[in-house]
Amino acid sequence: MPDDLTKMAEPYRIKMVEPLRVLSREERIQKIKEAGYNTFLLKSEDVYIDLLTDSGTSSDYQWAGMIMGDEAYAGSRNFIHLYEAVKDIFGYNYMVPTHQGRGAERVLFPLLIKKGQYVIGNMHFDTTKAHIEMAGGTAVNMVIKEAEDTENYHPFKGNFDVERMERFIREKGSENIAFILATVTCNSAGGQPVSMENIKEVKRVADKYGIRFFIDAARFAENAYFIKQREKGYENKSIKEIVREMFSYAEGFTMSAKKDALVNIGGMIAIKDDEDLFRKVQNMVVPLEGFVTYGGLAGRDMEAMARGLEEGLSEDYLHWRINQVKYLGDKLREAGIPIQYPTGGHAVFIDGKKFLSHVPQEQFPSQAICVELYIEAGIRGVEVGALLAGRDPVTGKEILPALDFVRLTIPRRVYTNSHMDVVAEAVKRVYARRDSIKGLRFVYEPPILRHFTARLEPVE
Numbered sequence: 001m002p003d004d005l006t007k008m009a010e011p012y013r014i015k016m017v018e019p020l021r022v023l024s025r026e027e028r029i030q031k032i033k034e035a036g037y038n039t040f041l042l043k044s045e046d047v048y049i050d051l052l053t054d055s056g057t058s059s060d061y062q063w064a065g066m067i068m069g070d071e072a073y074a075g076s077r078n079f080i081h082l083y084e085a086v087k088d089i090f091g092y093n094y095m096v097p098t099h100q101g102r103g104a105e106r107v108l109f110p111l112l113i114k115k116g117q118y119v120i121g122n123m124h125f126d127t128t129k130a131h132i133e134m135a136g137g138t139a140v141n142m143v144i145k146e147a148e149d150t151e152n153y154h155p156f157k158g159n160f161d162v163e164r165m166e167r168f169i170r171e172k173g174s175e176n177i178a179f180i181l182a183t184v185t186c187n188s189a190g191g192q193p194v195s196m197e198n199i200k201e202v203k204r205v206a207d208k209y210g211i212r213f214f215i216d217a218a219r220f221a222e223n224a225y226f227i228k229q230r231e232k233g234y235e236n237k238s239i240k241e242i243v244r245e246m247f248s249y250a251e252g253f254t255m256s257a258k259k260d261a262l263v264n265i266g267g268m269i270a271i272k273d274d275e276d277l278f279r280k281v282q283n284m285v286v287p288l289e290g291f292v293t294y295g296g297l298a299g300r301d302m303e304a305m306a307r308g309l310e311e312g313l314s315e316d317y318l319h320w321r322i323n324q325v326k327y328l329g330d331k332l333r334e335a336g337i338p339i340q341y342p343t344g345g346h347a348v349f350i351d352g353k354k355f356l357s358h359v360p361q362e363q364f365p366s367q368a369i370c371v372e373l374y375i376e377a378g379i380r381g382v383e384v385g386a387l388l389a390g391r392d393p394v395t396g397k398e399i400l401p402a403l404d405f406v407r408l409t410i411p412r413r414v415y416t417n418s419h420m421d422v423v424a425e426a427v428k429r430v431y432a433r434r435d436s437i438k439g440l441r442f443v444y445e446p447p448i449l450r451h452f453t454a455r456l457e458p459v460e
């Protein structure tokens, strides 16, 4: 229990409620079967606690702004507000909105990648990897090896292995590297933060070899909060100051605003000062997303985003947010359940290979756990493992990633800790009966991003 009791519960009260529908266990068994044992194919109304993604949410302040949506095709006041928020928080001069994060990737990446070039990341997000490949590039991950060791503490498991990265650049030649992309926090490694020191080191290497450096900024505020908590010299800085410094080292970013910008839809590309690149981005955004002052969004969406960016920097909010994730993580760890430790910013990641050690990785142990959590208590998690990793594009062989996770993603300001108690209890019950859980195999396997629409069945 914290000394300061005002830190013990949610720093908000609930103004509007959304009733949840609860199905019986028999109904859930039927629904998951109909969904091809794929949580993406469940109807949301058949889910009790939805931990598929942390995307989306909003406050009364944001809703108040949405009423003031200026739906002009060009020059909407909400665009201007959003632009000013970006300039104020990140210190960047140029910005275009996009309909979401992947829209930003689709516009920016083809401008930076020549066919055959590499894009080095700590660990690329799935749509990011897909857009790199669609632009003719190859995505490579250079996260530190500590990220793969789920049991042991490291304060910044999202860090780049800078030495390995430098060796790779020398080996391939800097002309064959399109750019470096730091994902903060590193979603695929477990929502793990990247330290300021590491960002600076990456920037140093990028400059040394004349390589461009960008950030995938979806969880910029959570990353800054971790820096404040864990990195020497930042204890007394504000979140905004830390964000400013982080972004001063990069030359631009793509952002999914559905995460730390606290909106249900939206994204952006921001560029510090490269006017030429910005002009190219503007030229591409018009046919792909929408005119340069709306990028596929309604005025009200941009207003919610501008306000969400401001609200997302609140330390009380970030403290609660990150500690709610830790609260669930601590409960699971106390019960002996293998998770990525320490917990990251937006989700608890269960180590599926350790949890279901009798199920071979080719039979998607993490997916099998997701299925059981749905049956146990109507909880929808998501697999981030072999099912998501897909096949090697050249050999067609299954990629078996070192990290094979069930991601229990906690949406911001949506569920209470009572819901977290239900989740913890459900995981414990599934763990207690783990020996009887079977793996899964394909009934239908789509060629790309297969996890979204694949259909599976239990291996008998």
Ligand SMILES: *Cc1c(COP(=O)(O)O)cnc(C)c1O
Residues within 6 Å of the ligand: 100, 101, 102, 103, 125, 127, 128, 183, 187, 216, 218, 255, 256, 257, 258, 259, 266, 267
């Ligand atoms: C969500 C996410 C994206 C993609 O953004 P969408 O808004 O879902 O299109 C890209 N990168 C990271 C790190 C993300 O978490």
